[in-house]
Amino acid sequence: MKILSPPLLQFCKASRDAAQNCRKQMDNSFSNQECIFLDKNVVKCESAVNQAFQHINLRGCPFQIKALTLCEDEWCHLQDPKSCTKECSAVREALSSCIQQQVFHYFERSDLTTNGTPAV
Secondary structure (H helix, E strand, C coil), rough: CCCCCCCCCCCCHHHHHHHHHHHCCCCCCCCCHHHHHHHHHHHHHHHHHHHHHHHHHHCCCCCHHHHHHHHHHCCCCCCCCCHHHHHHHHHHHHHHHHHHHHHHHHHCCCCEECCCCCEE
């Protein structure tokens, strides 16, 4: 069975962009404390995503990961990308949905919104 790697850039893009923007504009409109808070939020977001993927790989989405592994073994090893895309798209969508649910659950536990920024 596959082991999935956490796509930190995908799930923590908003928090990372906010922190980078703060650092760029620190002299103008942001204070050092605000930038430190946003940097800590990036770490918090990435930690939540890593925890979610530990759970996903151990027991969070086992049926979806197994289904995708079997589908890719059956359809994607051939040199026909159309068959792979056609036959495995529903399985990929199911896995993607499961991953999103798990990550959002871990965001909620960490007081983050669904885009990885602090809940107000």
